[in-house]
Amino acid sequence: MDNNTASASEDLLGYPAGIAKAARAVLKKEVRHLQLIPAAAIKLLKLTNDENTRAKDLSKVIETEPALAAKVLRIVNSAAFCLPKKITSIKHAVNMLGFSAVRQAALDQLFYNRLIRHKSKQSFNQMFFWQHCLFVASMSKAIAVTLKHPDPDMIYTGGLLHDVGKVVLESYGRVSYSDYLTAYDKSDQSLMESEKTFFGLTHTEIGLVFCSTWNLPPAITAMIGFHHEMPPTDSPYAQFKTETAIISFANYIAWVQGVGSSEKICSPDLQAEVLKIIDIDKLNLEQLLEHVDREMANTREFYGISFPNIHKLRATLVQATIKLSVIGNKTRHDKSDGGNAGVASNGSILTIPHRSLDPEEFLPWTLEAIQSDFGFDRVIMLNIDPKRRGLIAAHWWPESILKDELQPFEIPIGEVTGKLLDCLRNKKPVLIRKDDNLDRQMLHRINVDEFIAMPVLRHNKLVGVLYADNSLSGRAMDEKILGEMLPIVNELGIALMNAKQYTLARKESQVDPLTQLFNKRVINEFLARLFESEPQVLTKIAVGFIDVDRFKHFNDVCGHQAGDDVLKIVADILRSMTRPGDLIGRYGGEEFLFVLRNTDQAGALGYAERIRGEIERRGKVMSERFHNHELTVSVGLAVYSPGYKSYPAMIEAADKAMYRAKHSGRNRVVVYQDDL
Template identity: 65%
Template sequence: MIDESRENIENIKIAAQSILKHEIKQLQLVPSVAIKLLKLTNDDNARIQDLSRIIETEPTLAAKVLRNVNSAAYALPKKITSINRAVNILGFSAVRQIALALLFYNKMIKHISRQKFNQLFFWQHCLFVASLSREIAVALKHPDPDLVYTAGLIHDIGKVVLETYGRVTYSDFIASLAKKKYSLIEQERSFFGISHTEMGLVFCLEWQLPPPITAVIACHHNQPPEASPYAGFRTEIAIVSFADYIAWMQGIGSIKSDGHPVLQHEVLKIINLHQLDLEALLQHVDQEMQNTREFYGIQFPSVTKLRATLVQATINLSQLITDPSFRLDYNSKNRFSSSLIAAHQSLNPDEFLPWTLEAIQRDFAFDHVIMLNIDPKRRCLMASYWWPTSMFTTEQPSLEIKISIVSGILLDCLREKKAVIVNDNVDRNNPILQRLKVKEFIAVPVLHHNRLIGVLYADNSQSKKPIYQKQLAEIAPVADQLGIALVKAEQYEMEKKRAQIDPLTELFNKRMIDQFLTQIFKREKSKRENIAIGFIDIDNFKQFNDVCGHQAGDDALKIVADIMRSLTRPGDFIGRYGGEEFLFVLKNTDEAGAYGYAERIRTEIEHRGKIMKNRFHNLALTVSVGISMYNPRYSSYTKMVEIADQAMYRAKNEGRNRIVMLANTAPPIN
């Protein structure tokens, strides 16, 4: 908690200055126009003309605001050419929000950091917290949701100050992090001598930002005491704290670390959860993030319903842990803080399942724990993960039990979806008892929406301790959270794949093209040899849309994609670059090989076009192809793509339906 006394503020300023390279007033962290916009947030007398005048003083900002306003996201009937017009049509709030986001994005996130502090990942967190904060504020009928949005957008500004101007950076701090019992704030103070909230407070005071925004930046990890000058802004602080907590719980933290904020008990006293429809809020935020995805190049999955369920469960858990009136014995408290949380520490089952099984074994003092998956095709229970890992070896292969031979109490577990204790007194012929040579085990169904997806197994075969009926009720919530985590991971993978694929052609999208080429050019030069990049562009594509209709245009795109897919070797890469343009990357090829591949595609497309001539109103379906071959002088893939693009345009100019290869074009050696 920050002590806002004058003496302590001075001490914080001294500590901040000792770790910064420059005086804080000299830091070019945020443009002056952004400071003016932030101050405008707290001005009750602000007018449309004031906002327009501020934006118009920055020509680059004005151009970007107009470009954003005229994008497909707003679907305005006529193009807007003036800021004043944009503010009048979209409203003061929307335009100011666009301008602030652009300013912070372009100044703070100008370059994606290659250090531990990934600024693009950080920006994604800021946008999510800002959007969710605004939605919560609207739901709670807060008088100024825009102010809350702004506070959420820059709540972690202290981290950016430390990363950008610290003598030791926030990246250095992240690299030093270990799995410790201390909070992130405590570890920051240990490392820097100051926390990011305190650094943020110094920044706000020096730049004279509005008190509500300063309060959120300074206190979003701890509510201010009654005597604090920021006590009057507890609602704003609570909203951003809550949004920040949800973001971290969904894997959208400001940094990638094992730690996450603790949900303060005071927050839940201020925010009435019954007034919030978490699923609807998250859905709306997802839509906002989707709208900004293309503009900012940010991608993350939408798993709204699962996240709402998970958030509610985690909130309830946090209430149990932090509420002083709730008392647990030592072992029970460990179960809540370890077994329940472990399933939500990752989106990768290969990580969170072993962690969860280890936590169950430790917290409940079992000897062995196994996750049994249900394989519907083979109709069997299969051990997918187990703890300790030495339980199964090459001599003792993992467990696989046909469901057809399951009977008795275990069959009740599967059919009625209830936790059971199986022992040899009542179910001597149980196949798991026989296979593992144990006398007793616990079986707890893992469900999602009442659908059985697996079974948790645990035994005390070594310690010989009895298993009690009450343990069934204790371990059931862990199985519930495991079910949520498994489906969340499945949904994440599905959304991740969708994010990589162009939905119309089902080829990789431009984002994946850039990612693939980036990886290739990270290799040593010797391993980039014999690489070819080609552009394929559908000739006269506009006519297909204008003469035949957009459905015919879509059909033409699908035909080209299908032909490329059928003629491409495994290991090579094809994708839709955008519009009617496609791109291919061939590995282990030479000029003849690249030309031959392109010619097969060109010929097959021309042939297919003739077959479908009537469908396309006698328009010829052909393509122009440009190819560039790798040259050691290329420092990045962008030059190679540029050369392929030039070759494609030459093919267009020379009459279309042909291939042009530019093999030896390369920049001169400096």
Template identity: 60%
Template sequence: MTDEDKDNTELIKKAARSILKDEIKHLQLVPSVAIKLLKLTNDDNARIEHLSLIIETEPVLAAKILKQVNSAAYALPNKITSINRAVTMLGFSTVRQLAINLLLYNKLIQRGSKRAFDLLFFWQHCLYVASLSRRIAVALKYPDPDLVYTGGLLHDIGKIVLETYGRVTYSDFIHSMGKSGHSTIEEERRFFGITHTEMGHVFCLEWQLPPSIMAIVAFHHNQPTETSSYAKYKTEIAIVSFANYIAWIQGIGSATHDSHSKLQSAVLETINIDQLDLEALLQQVDQDMKITREFYDIQLPGLTTLRATLVKATINLSQISEDKPFSAVDMSGRKPSSCLTAPHHSLNPDDFIPRTLEAIQDEFCFDRSIMFTIDPKRRCLIASYWWPTSILPTALQPFEIDMSGISGLLLTCLREKKAVIVNTAIERDNPILQRLNTSEFIAVPVLHHNRLSGVLYADNSQSKKPMRESLLPEIMPIAYELGIAMFNAKQYDQQKKHAQIDHLTQLFNKRMLTNFLTEIFQGDESKLTNIAIGFVDIDKFKLFNDTCGHQAGDDALKIVADILRSLTRPGDFIGRYGGEEFLFVLRNTDAKGAYGYAERIRSEIERRGKLMNQRFHGHLLTVSIGVSLYSADYTNYTDMIEAADQAMYQAKEEGRNRIVMLPDVETGNK
């Protein structure tokens, strides 16, 4: 293990100790027999006799193995009465796999649970990922399919550790999930102080499982660094990551709350998916799961062909969004004409993109041109700019292209990042040709550092002039310059937003709060009568840092920020004022509305704090809120802020975890 791995391991072990009820070596999560079977994965000298002996020492397991191998699912000609015979007939791999499945199922699932973390749903996911991992390994001619099967079966074991032995459980975590937009991994770290992959890694270390399985458990969401001792298992990790991704996009996740899964570019760089017949693989896995369905009573989805299509489309999207390296036209030494580069001297896309399209039309005499940008969330290409402005009538707007429907040469343009000409002679039924009523168009990828930003489209739908192949190398440098301009504009916009946003909570900072209130108080005085300002202060915040560590303090701030964000209306304003203080500005409200909003904030933070009581070492997360309602006596927004601040301190003095309003008016909520 490298020094880097040792340092990381110590950190996650420390985090695990703070969240678990007991030392992990005392946790009876997996039977000792299962551990012995798992270790056979790494034993090159393991023989049939070793496996038989392990199973025979557990009479209940032996009986179930024999019952299963004699079932109709295996259709053996003669009844099998000995474990040694069962192993000989079915093979070492099949029997060991079945034994591990039964042991884990009996220990993890049969205890029953009506909590938010559905263990049967979780078990279905593990079986599916394991089976698909094995099938992928066989297709790729990976030498040890059994290893990746076991890794797939255990990849999410950290979730079971948290659910079974956490001071706060995985079910509590699911209940706490809001609409923050963060990934599950990010939310786990915020809630537990550790992710399920890290907890699984600690479990594997304590039980001394093979390093290859350890690597899969620890890194199936994020590949290890090149200097890590686990980097040599990148193929095993990639196979299980890919199987996990396919399971998720079919709705077979490990929990119903799982957020959008992300296929790492490293996965597609490690395994060649062109070698995989996805439809055949899914059919094989369905058959594998059918065999276990009778025993486990698990219902699986069908429609294999439809799922295969979905998988392919999603992979294509991931390749684009993850910036997987593709071949691209070499831009070295080529300089676009000045009339085409001049429009790029701006940081406003609404300025330089239309001007560039106009310049392209003048230079090459195209009838019309369109700039398609990529919307990764909606998974589509959007016609964001066009020239002349009359070429897209209202009937065609908005003009969007679903990524899952892209095929043929346009797909080649996106995947291989090269300019193409699409016409009816090659793709008669192309929907873009039909929708734009043209017989031919060119598509040019717009790149920056080999990352796809959009697609430049042009045609001669009116003049009917043919699109010459020689145009493509002339247009590529222009698209390249356009990509640079778009990247610079995006960077500028991000920097501008960065100056407005508090880095930790992702809420507006004090500067933006000041600007917002200044604008309101300089506006129409009649609109001020429905304004309320509130101070939200975390109670005894210093204890979070002193007793739980600064990471816990940061997590508390993020939780409060997420709750404020989720409960605030569009048009109102929230921000971090400084330290543990937040400020909200409500418009078009009254005393009752302001109090109701503040109470929703207070009660939700209190509820979340109770869930995380153990996470914060018994220190409850609550807030005191002071609210000021507009009065003609306030000549400036600073007067209202000061009044809200005074009300907040009054709430502290009255016992904390409460709301005080100034002026003290009847709200109907008390």
């Protein structure tokens, strides 16, 4: 890059002079020589949306790259698109799936092949980074669609490339991004501050230089260069604030979900301006996350990405938020200007709801943090109780405030008027004062002069109200504090949504999806705990193995759907005939296992015979459906004795008894004996 080119770049960047010079100093090559953006990708980015030409032009660009065309066809023919027949040409793919889907698939492949390098033992894990890029791209596009942005595809590309500066530094830096991450591990600075210290410029600034040099579309350049700090009003990129805010918000959500750009803790800040630009009340975050999770699941096949399960997400999330909270607290305590505590501490308060996925834990922590950092006398979480038709105190801080005169604290729906009614209807925060005539009666009833009410939303649905007042000290409340608290309450809503999703996901991880019975892991954990019990408990347990007779015949003759239905029938019978204290589950294939407590051999044998007989009876009723094939089961039973030193030994005994039942003619129950 010559001096004239550098000057032009600096003017376009809208940054102080010297950024392009800093980029030249930190890189091994001139930016104009970095072959990170394939020519085909630039052509795809610049394609017009004109209905008459875009399909033809798209096909032409992809088909000039045979390897790319083959990969795109493999993608569109995958299970993710569920097409009725195989597609053999790019033109056919565009006609079937549309311009957007095919261009997105092509861009994914082009950038992946050019940007991502599989290097082992590097701090900057590029597959982990690519997973982050895909998540941000997918979330950004979903948000853009929800907000009716005119070009969601362009925003998807911005999300895919938003951190390209990190790849530039990793691949071409005199010191790599891996070197930086190793050093960052020992730093108390924020991500952007430590990058500036280490490289002399941030990854967003190197991204700006790169995009400008390679003439990427201005909107994409803005998203890459400003997703950590919104462009100033005099910047040529200020016109793209909406697009940049979407990327910034999606990037933050990715980190909150444990899908950051690196495995080390490099957390972004959620800028207040982003929440002013994006009305998150219009976003159904639960549906957005479900959509992105489905898209991420489809990427595994092509990239070998092992997307973290809910337990891994939870562990990463807790680790990240605790570390950020420590950094936030340290920053707050180090401040010497005595500024507004609420503003100074928002960064750490935002992480509080995500330290746990149990509302009974994170709600009290959040209320304590709000009360401490904003200096309120009292903070209360009011839940909406349909049965009592009112707002009822569910959690509060300090803990002592509702033990006596204010217990229970509730506001009947019939008394909700004025500003509080506006808060509930329009989902907007309000400061309610005694000079508001419509609210005076309610204020008198709860014995306060004023209070703050912040709607707490989950799935864009009102689930509660965060209440705060200064009734003990009498300090006046300032309406500007509503804006300062809004990000915190939004995070509380997200935390409540995550808690619900985690509860559902945890249940799903314990339940066999076909039969809705417990799975093998839960059965083993249950028995492991049971074998830690006192001898008097162990002597009263029995384990039974159930195997569907000639199950292969159902699949071969009647079809796999019939085989699935047989398993559901057996599961339904087991569920209907088992006591609450006992346990039943699918152990694998056509095998089921039950664990009975407080029983003896006669009781266990009676239960097993009832199960066997009911399955046989049900099978006869439904015999025509299964081509007159009999539905029966063989059951092996093991009753506890001191000879069983572990639960696997008892399962093995029941399994042996079940096979004895099979060999003895099927459709019977056999109790394990040592001489079998």
